[in-house]
Amino acid sequence: MHTTGNLVADTICRTAEIGLTITDAADAGLFTAIDAAPVAVDDQCPGCKHPGVLRDHVTRQLADLPVVGFPTRLHVRVPRFTCANDACGRKIFQASLAHVLTTGRN
Ligand SMILES: [Zn+2]
Numbered sequence: 001m002h003t004t005g006n007l008v009a010d011t012i013c014r015t016a017e018i019g020l021t022i023t024d025a026a027d028a029g030l031f032t033a034i035d036a037a038p039v040a041v042d043d044q045c046p047g048c049k050h051p052g053v054l055r056d057h058v059t060r061q062l063a064d065l066p067v068v069g070f071p072t073r074l075h076v077r078v079p080r081f082t083c084a085n086d087a088c089g090r091k092i093f094q095a096s097l098a099h100v101l102t103t104g105r106n
Pocket of ligand 1 (some may be wrong): 047090
C-alpha cells in the first residue's frame with residue numbers, strides 16, 4: 001500500500017489501494033466531489049517505449065459510488081505526455097490508469 005499525505009481520507013475512500021491519492025474534496029450539494037491523482041505515473045510512450053515529456057493534464061471520472069452514505073464522484077487528474085521520438089507515430093499519450101489500478105493493488 002502506498003503512503004500519502006492524506007492517509008485518513010485515502011483510508012476511508014480506499015484510494016491508496018488502487019494507486020491514487022486524494023488531493024481535494026468538496027461538498028457539491030447532491031454529491032461529494034473527490035479529486036485524486038496517481039501516486040506513481042508511467043511516462044513511457046506505448047508506441048516506442050521512450051519516456052515522454054509532460055504536456056498537460058486531463059480529468060477522468062472513474063466512479064460514482066457511495067462513500068459514508070453519500071454519492072461520490074471521483075475525479076482523477078491524469079498527466080498527458082508528448083512523445084519526443086521523431087521516429088514514433090504516436091505524438092500524444094496519457095498515463096495509463098489501468099497500469100495505475102493494476103500496480104496499486106497489493
Ligand atoms: Zn513514442
